[in-house]
Amino acid sequence: MPTFLPLVLRTVPLFVLQAALDRIVSNIHRQRPRLFARMGEASKKAILIDPVDMPFVVRMLPDNVTPDMRAYRRGNSPAADAQIRGTFAGLFKMLDTQLDGDALFFSRDVKVTGDLEVVVALRNALDDVDGSIATDVAELFGPPGAVFLSFMRHRGERLAHG
Amino acid sequence: MAKAATDRPNRPELLCPAGTPAALRTAVDAGADAVYCGLARRSNVRNFPGLNFLPDEFLEGVDYAHAHGAKVLMATNTFPPGDDLKDWTETIDIAAEAGADAAIIADIGVAAYAAEKHPDLRLHLSVQAGAASPEAIRFYTEHFNVKRVVLPRILTIAEIRKLKSEIDCELESFIFGNVGMMAEGRCALTSYVTGVSTNMDGMCSPPSHVRYEEGPDGSMSSVLGDITIDCVGPNEKAGYPTICKGRYWNSAHTEPYYAFDEPNTLNIANLLPELIEAGVTALKIEGRQRSRAYVREVVAAYRHAVDNILAGRDPDLANLVALTEGRGETKGAYASKRWR
Structure with missing residues (x-):
């Protein structure tokens, strides 16, 4: 991850980050209609996604009808049924499905607490996506998204090979 | 060869x-x-x-x-x-x-x-x-x-x-x-702890009964139902939260040990x-x-x-x-x- 990114994001107003998240979740819901449905009853539960090296956390409600992702400043985390914590790079690789989620858990790169059922359901649902959500999101943001995706994948290869 | x-x-x-x-x-x-x-x-x-x-x-x-x-x-x-x-x-x-x-x-x-x-x-x-x-x-x-x-x-x-x-x-x-476990199809450990049967409900250690607890020192405990299955140190690899792979304390061992299987x-x-x-x-x-x-x-x-x-x-x-x-x-x- 570019080292300046957390510093830059610290200065970005939450409403800007929120607008990006709204666009992302709306796009995922439209492009991947089976994703949240695959989670079954677990889709009614909220997950706190915590990239520990970023100045914000995201509360995700993977509801099949009205999915929602909401950004909060670190230190102002909302309640959630489950929490997924890891570096931004580790969480990105899980989203990109290039690294095995269980292996990331075994190695402690990703930590989960709370209601494990919703975490397992989300992991399995993400894994059934042809291509990857990370690619979808990158395409939303045009050339800058493509550059960022390429950078993170290169970073992930180094993570995978120690 | x-x-x-x-x-x-x-x-x-x-x-x-x-x-x-x-x-x-x-x-x-x-x-x-x-x-x-x-x-x-x-x-x-x-x-x-x-x-x-x-x-x-x-x-x-x-x-x-x-x-x-x-x-x-x-x-x-x-x-x-x-x-x-x-x-x-x-x-x-x-x-x-x-x-x-x-x-x-x-x-x-x-x-x-x-x-x-x-x-x-x-x-x-x-x-x-x-x-x-x-x-x-x-x-x-x-x-x-x-x-x-x-x-x-x-x-x-x-x-x-x-x-x-x-x-x-x-x-x-x-x-x-x-x-x-060596005798597949016979294991009732999950059923004993959670009431959910591996062999009839299809889930060994059902996620709804599993939780992970982080310690202040960076350790992580895996808990199934009311039983702590394992506690790994900050730099130790974790495993699946299954009873048969857990490390347990008892009076005969000075350190946690794998009671069933590694x-x-x-x-x-x-x-x-x-x-x-x-x-x-x-x-x-x-x-x-x-x-x-x-x-x-x-x-x-x-x-x-x-x-x-x-x-x-x-x-x-x-x-x-x-x-x-x-x-x-x-x-x-x-x-x-x-x-x-």
Whole structure:
């Protein structure tokens, strides 16, 4: 991850980050209609996604009808049924499905607490996506998204090979 | 040592796991000869949330695999409770209607239903049935026309060779992945702690009963129900939260110890030539609960290894340690009865 990114994001107003998240979740819901449905009853539960090296956390409600992702400043985390914590790079690789989620858990790169059922359901649902959500999101943001995706994948290869 | 190229064994089937439709396509693309999967219901032993196939997804999966020259097997490998066979009979019906290449069954009631209603549906006996003797296997072949038995992981290769000489049935053997208690299909540890049965509900350590607790020192405890299964240090690898792989304290031990089994991953790449020579028809990779990344990497590695063996070369398996649970690998009972 570019080292300046957390510093830059610290200065970005939450409403800007929120607008990006709204666009992302709306796009995922439209492009991947089976994703949240695959989670079954677990889709009614909220997950706190915590990239520990970023100045914000995201509360995700993977509801099949009205999915929602909401950004909060670190230190102002909302309640959630489950929490997924890891570096931004580790969480990105899980989203990109290039690294095995269980292996990331075994190695402690990703930590989960709370209601494990919703975490397992989300992991399995993400894994059934042809291509990857990370690619979808990158395409939303045009050339800058493509550059960022390429950078993170290169970073992930180094993570995978120690 | 590599076998001479002039003494090449028969080509075994590389059988690979698929927990989702995307994983099925990944396994086929990575070189699987056959894929096994289950429906999203309790008729299979990986009945986890978000996992498995809806009937139409299974049909699409069969079509995809067949179009690419691969087979699809339907896991129907749990045991129905006495009053309700519907999830299991429907699974068998869907397998037959979708054109599955076989159904993997464990329960004799399900076997009887399948043999009677769908005589053209090939039946394989699941490892969950725990059939390891010629007599037990003959019971299934004679009564239900079972064509293949998945061997319990309690046999040495020498025992497998002897068994094969005494039965008229294909043998399937696990070669990689999570390896559980020695007596598959009999384990009631999860049921004892959670009330959810691995063998009837399809979930070992159901996620709804698991929680992870972080300690102030960076340690992490795995808890199932009210029982702490393990506590790993800040720099220790974690494992699956299963009772049989837990570390426990008691008065006889000064340190936490593995009371049942160590969390090692089965990997018998170096024994593959012997296993194939012993007469095993299908080589099975465990892991329907694992991701596409795992499927892609493990299947490709074993495709390469098996092809090397068939060409008379050494297996040359890629390093898969990063994908393994716990702290190492084991050859299990294939190499020694004294493994744990």
